Amino acid sequence: MFDTLWYSRKLRVWVAQIALMGSLAALIWWIGGNTAQNLTERGIRTGLDFLSRPARFPISETILHYSPEDSFLWAFIVGLANTLWLSALTILLATVLGLALALARLSAHPMLSRLAAGYVTVFRNIPLIVQLLFFYGVATSVFPPPREAWTPLPGIYLTLRGAYAPDLFLSSSGSWLLAAIALALILTLRIAWRWPTGKALLPLPARLCAAVALWLGASIAIWHLAGRPVRLEFPELNGLNFRGGQHLSPEFCAIILGLTLYTAAFVGEVIRGGVQAVSKGQWEGGRSLGLSERQIMFRIILPQALRIIIPPMTSQYLSTVKNTTLAVAVGYPELGLVVNTVINQTGQALESILIMLGVFLTISLSVSALMNWLNARVALVER
Amino acid sequence: MQSTVMTSPHLRRKSPLVLRIAKAFFGDLLGACLTLLSVGILLALVPAFKWAFIDAHWYVATPQGCFSGGACWAFIGSKLRLILFGLYPPEEQWRAALVVGVILIMVLLTAWPRLWGARLLALWAVGIALMLVLMAGGIAGLPPVPTSKWGGLPVTLLLATLSLGMAFPFAVILALARRGSLPIARAIAIFLIEIVRGLPLVGLLFVAAILLPLFLPADWTIDKLGRTLAALTIFAAAYLAEVVRGGLQGLPSGQIEAAQALGIPYWKTVWHIVLPQAIQKVIPPLTNTAIVMVKNTSLVLIVGVFDMLSAARSAATDPAWPAPSKEAYLFVAAIYLVICYGISLYSRHLEAGINARNRS
Numbered sequence: 001m002f003d004t005l006w007y008s009r010k011l012r013v014w015v016a017q018i019a020l021m022g023s024l025a026a027l028i029w030w031i032g033g034n035t036a037q038n039l040t041e042r043g044i045r046t047g048l049d050f051l052s053r054p055a056r057f058p059i060s061e062t063i064l065h066y067s068p069e070d071s072f073l074w075a076f077i078v079g080l081a082n083t084l085w086l087s088a089l090t091i092l093l094a095t096v097l098g099l100a101l102a103l104a105r106l107s108a109h110p111m112l113s114r115l116a117a118g119y120v121t122v123f124r125n126i127p128l129i130v131q132l133l134f135f136y137g138v139a140t141s142v143f144p145p146p147r148e149a150w151t152p153l154p155g156i157y158l159t160l161r162g163a164y165a166p167d168l169f170l171s172s173s174g175s176w177l178l179a180a181i182a183l184a185l186i187l188t189l190r191i192a193w194r195w196p197t198g199k200a201l202l203p204l205p206a207r208l209c210a211a212v213a214l215w216l217g218a219s220i221a222i223w224h225l226a227g228r229p230v231r232l233e234f235p236e237l238n239g240l241n242f243r244g245g246q247h248l249s250p251e252f253c254a255i256i257l258g259l260t261l262y263t264a265a266f267v268g269e270v271i272r273g274g275v276q277a278v279s280k281g282q283w284e285g286g287r288s289l290g291l292s293e294r295q296i297m298f299r300i301i302l303p304q305a306l307r308i309i310i311p312p313m314t315s316q317y318l319s320t321v322k323n324t325t326l327a328v329a330v331g332y333p334e335l336g337l338v339v340n341t342v343i344n345q346t347g348q349a350l351e352s353i354l355i356m357l358g359v360f361l362t363i364s365l366s367v368s369a370l371m372n373w374l375n376a377r378v379a380l381v382e383r
Numbered sequence: 384m385q386s387t388v389m390t391s392p393h394l395r396r397k398s399p400l401v402l403r404i405a406k407a408f409f410g411d412l413l414g415a416c417l418t419l420l421s422v423g424i425l426l427a428l429v430p431a432f433k434w435a436f437i438d439a440h441w442y443v444a445t446p447q448g449c450f451s452g453g454a455c456w457a458f459i460g461s462k463l464r465l466i467l468f469g470l471y472p473p474e475e476q477w478r479a480a481l482v483v484g485v486i487l488i489m490v491l492l493t494a495w496p497r498l499w500g501a502r503l504l505a506l507w508a509v510g511i512a513l514m515l516v517l518m519a520g521g522i523a524g525l526p527p528v529p530t531s532k533w534g535g536l537p538v539t540l541l542l543a544t545l546s547l548g549m550a551f552p553f554a555v556i557l558a559l560a561r562r563g564s565l566p567i568a569r570a571i572a573i574f575l576i577e578i579v580r581g582l583p584l585v586g587l588l589f590v591a592a593i594l595l596p597l598f599l600p601a602d603w604t605i606d607k608l609g610r611t612l613a614a615l616t617i618f619a620a621a622y623l624a625e626v627v628r629g630g631l632q633g634l635p636s637g638q639i640e641a642a643q644a645l646g647i648p649y650w651k652t653v654w655h656i657v658l659p660q661a662i663q664k665v666i667p668p669l670t671n672t673a674i675v676m677v678k679n680t681s682l683v684l685i686v687g688v689f690d691m692l693s694a695a696r697s698a699a700t701d702p703a704w705p706a707p708s709k710e711a712y713l714f715v716a717a718i719y720l721v722i723c724y725g726i727s728l729y730s731r732h733l734e735a736g737i738n739a740r741n742r743s
Contacts, residue, residue: 041601133692322585
């Protein structure tokens with residue numbers, strides 16, 4: 001575009017570019033010099049040897065096993081694991097909720113589509129951190145103490161100290177059994193779905209129901225035969241608090257609820273935009289071929305919409321990963337909070353913050369690379 | 384898309400309203416299920432509505448009046464000044480209020496497409512200088528107020544407008560460099576944009592709050608507000624650059640070729656031909672970025688800058704009141720909702736105008 005304008009003065013352009021490069025290098029040199037001088041003047045220790053020293057601070061909840069005797073490096077990894085856990089859970093829940101929101105907004109039902117539109121307006125236009133602090137405020141003020149816990153469903157208790165839910169108890173063979181049962185469900189549904197229509201005795205919905213019933217019966221029988229290797233462990237009130245079961249802290253509840261509700265509003269809009277971007281002629285063409293609405297949606301519209309959806313969805317998922325850093329505000333120990341604590345403990349701010357930035361940059365760049373690859377594969381379908 | 388005679392409204396027989404409503408809500412099995420679902424959702428919201436409006440305390444003589452029942456809006460009333468203006472000296476708060484007013488007027492003027500141009504930019508420069516003088520004082524008989532005392536809504540609005548305003552020139556340069564054909568300049572632009580976009584804003588704020596003093600000579604002191612503003616500006620510049628790049632990409636190459644044929648120099652082409660058209664194309668995504676930045680200013684709470692959200696949080700810790708954090712955050716949320724939804728409505732209005740012009 002701007003080629004000829006610039007290349008007519010080729011030499012000047014190169015001199016200018018080299019000067020730009022030089023001034024950038026000088027700036028970095030200057031910053032490096034200042035930093036070195038400041039660090040020595042203030043007597044701040046440098047280097048990465050602190051990573052192998054014991055951390056000596058607690059982390060309130062972790063996915064990986066952690067104790068204060070573990071090293072700073074392990075503390076970082078534990079924080080990163082929490083970040084990834086939070087991101088994965090949020091992305092999963094928000095995608096499901098976002099899909100529901102998109103379908104609701106696209107539906108012809110006047111009340112439901114307006115409700116969904118109202119939801120999107122409210123949740124998109126309020127900063128995430130305000131929502132997180134609000135939910136944290138609710139989680140720590142509305143609910144009763146454990147002795148008077150609310151039980152919306154049997155086995156689930158909502159208290160001022162967080163939520164308690166039944167925990168899945170797995171013996172060693174249990175996880176294998178669970179995987180086998182899940183695989184069996186997929187297989188049964190697939191067989192029922194793909195059953196040749198000419199030979200079928202039942203219509204598709206009835207066939208699916210029969211398949212699920214068959215699967216359920218067989219699974220329960222096998223579960224009993226295997227000596228009930230999988231069961232639920234219920235939380236029990238013991239003195240002033242609950243024992244057993246799964247405990248979700250108020251911080252975790254607030255952050256997962258806030259992130260999910262906020263992200264779902266954006267995901268819903270991305271999906272809606274993708275479906276609406278497919279031209280109307282596609283629907284009309286499908287109808288004139290005599291396809292059913294469902295066939296048009298799944299065979300014609302969605303495959304095309306997916307291609308439009310993938311790039312904005314990628315950036316949405318990436319911002320979700322970055323948004324988990326807001327958990328600092330409510331005190332859930334993800335990577336940002338761990339880094340903050342490490343800085344307070346060691347004073348080695350430069351190294352800790354650079355580690356955090358490096359981790360996020362790695363995640364961002366690798367996810368965009370992965371999604372570009374996926375996008376190229378989906379785009380290839382187009383001829 | 385002109386409708387055919389078959390479906391034109393005056394030929395379609397109009398059924399009675401009741402019937403149409405019945406058909407919309409209970410037309411088929413799916414419709415009836417969805418109606419029940421929506422009613423269920425609305426019913427689930429009833430307790431929240433009852434808490435917020437029916438059982439709420441709007442005026443109480445003492446904080447004790449709030450210890451039972453619904454929402455305590457009286458708390459907002461008694462803490463309004465703290466939430467809106469932070470620790471700004473009470474007798475000088477008219478200045479902070481005036482700053483909010485000036486920003487509102489400037490934004491409203493900017494929303495009027497007829498005023499767009501170099502003169503509006505000059506007006507913004509004057510307006511921002513006026514706002515900073517009003518906030519900081521120290522001249523014209525205004526007592527000086529250090530930035531550590533600034534807080535609340537003016538800080539939120541100043542951070543949003545200043546970061547967007549200062550980021551814009553950088554964004555244009557970055558976008559031009561990224562679209563241009565100078566390899567080193569393009570590499571630097573891509574590097575900077577992708578690095579900043581790959582990082583969470585919290586990370587940049589950590590750098591600004593904790594590392595920036597280390598990066599600069601020991602005798603240079605920039606206060607915390609200035610440092611967070613720098614982080615927000617860098618962040619906004621990277622995102623705006625991508626938006627502007629979209630506009631540059633959408634520009635027909637004939638425009639630039641024509642300018643070259645007329646012998647117009649590069650920078651004049653950019654200023655008079657490329658930018659006006661490119662930016663006009665991306666006004667909807669630009670307003671979107673503006674919304675994102677308004678929301679992002681609330682993150683400065685994490686590094687301890689006293690914006691509106693931090694002010695509300697500190698107001699909510701007053702032990703005299705019964706745990707009023709919900710009300711405080713709802714109030715802040717409502718202010719953000721009004722600002723951001725206002726911008727998005729404006730963007731939709733502009734977009735409708737652009738679409739109408741394209742169709743005619």
